[in-house]
Amino acid sequence: AIPLVIAISTSMSARAGILVKDRLALERMRSVDTVLFDKTGTLTRGEPAVVAVLPADGVTDAELLGAAGAAESDSEHPLARAVVAAARAATAIPTATGFRSLTGRGVRAVVDGHDIAVGGPTMLRELGVTAPGELTGPTATWADRGATVLHVVRDGRAIGALALADDIRPESREAVRDLHAAGVRVVMITGDARDVAEAVGAELGVDEVLAEVLPADKDAAVARLQARGLTVAMVGDGVNDAPALARADVGIAIGAGTDVAVESAGVVLASDDPRAVLAVRRLSEAGYRKMW
Numbered sequence: 001a002i003p004l005v006i007a008i009s010t011s012m013s014a015r016a017g018i019l020v021k022d023r024l025a026l027e028r029m030r031s032v033d034t035v036l037f038d039k040t041g042t043l044t045r046g047e048p049a050v051v052a053v054l055p056a057d058g059v060t061d062a063e064l065l066g067a068a069g070a071a072e073s074d075s076e077h078p079l080a081r082a083v084v085a086a087a088r089a090a091t092a093i094p095t096a097t098g099f100r101s102l103t104g105r106g107v108r109a110v111v112d113g114h115d116i117a118v119g120g121p122t123m124l125r126e127l128g129v130t131a132p133g134e135l136t137g138p139t140a141t142w143a144d145r146g147a148t149v150l151h152v153v154r155d156g157r158a159i160g161a162l163a164l165a166d167d168i169r170p171e172s173r174e175a176v177r178d179l180h181a182a183g184v185r186v187v188m189i190t191g192d193a194r195d196v197a198e199a200v201g202a203e204l205g206v207d208e209v210l211a212e213v214l215p216a217d218k219d220a221a222v223a224r225l226q227a228r229g230l231t232v233a234m235v236g237d238g239v240n241d242a243p244a245l246a247r248a249d250v251g252i253a254i255g256a257g258t259d260v261a262v263e264s265a266g267v268v269l270a271s272d273d274p275r276a277v278l279a280v281r282r283l284s285e286a287g288y289r290k291m292w
């Protein structure tokens with residue numbers, strides 16, 4: 001009977017765009033009680049855009065965007081691509097040298113002889129820089145609404161901030177609701193700031209939000225959930241997510257993901273629709289029923 005079950009599962013899964021790389025992972029999926037979603041690119045589209053530009057007093061929009069765009073020019077991060085696009089639309093971007101990536105925090109480079117750093121609140125804190133008063137109110141409001149805030153620091157002084165919005169996928173809310181209906185706990189993990197992550201998490205109705213998690217710490221976050229006795233499926237798309245996908249009881253790479261993510265996952269989804277996670281669980285249960 002087993003070859004028949006596999007044959008049925010395979011045709012069902014192919015139709016649903018589910019590639020089962022590890023049959024045992026698929027079998028474990030029916031015991032999963034917690035689904036851990038990566039936020040960026042999984043629950044959101046992963047295509048952020050600059051939606052607000054706020055220079056500090058005495059700084060122009062073009063100056064702020066020029067410095068930020070230059071420093072971000074050598075970064076592959078989706079946030080960087082959005083900043084460069086906004087800068088290009090506003091000004092001629094100067095050339096940067098000495099680019100450094102501050103993983104999970106931001107970037108740093110030399111632009112027109114100035115030391116420019118661009119990154120989130122964690123970077124600002126680590127540089128020991130305080131944003132001037134005219135920036136604090138608006139940036140707090142942006143974050144409360146779920147927008148990612150990037151600060152621009154020139155020679156140790158904050159010269160302005162940018163708000164970046166990454167649309168929540170329209171299917172994400174339903175994916176969370178359906179998983180809840182199936183009795184599954186939903187947790188969201190992100191490197192983004194806590195207030196931003198809480199806003200997105202509340203909008204989606206997730207049970208728990210793990211924020212400000214550095215890329216290298218994502219797999220430890222999975223291990224902590226497992227230490228609480230939870231059986232965890234991790235869903236992600238990025239290079240950052242590969243160790244966490246490998247650590248989870250079931251690793252699910254979404255939207256064909258990056259090569260590294262696909263390699264570390266037991267299950268690969270052809271679509272980038274987070275509702276497909278429940279389909280994987282149904283498939284796991286169907287295989288079980290047919291076997292008996």
Ligand code: ADP
Binds near residue numbers: 106213240
């Ligand atoms: P996620 O878990 O959402 O994929 P990342 O770990 O890639 O997030 O990034 C976490 C945070 O680090 C971002 O929200 C941002 O504040 C900062 N960051 C990362 N890369 C950059 C960059 N190229 N420019 C500015 N900020 C960045």
Ligand code: MG
Binds near residue numbers: 038040041238240
């Ligand atoms: Mg990511």
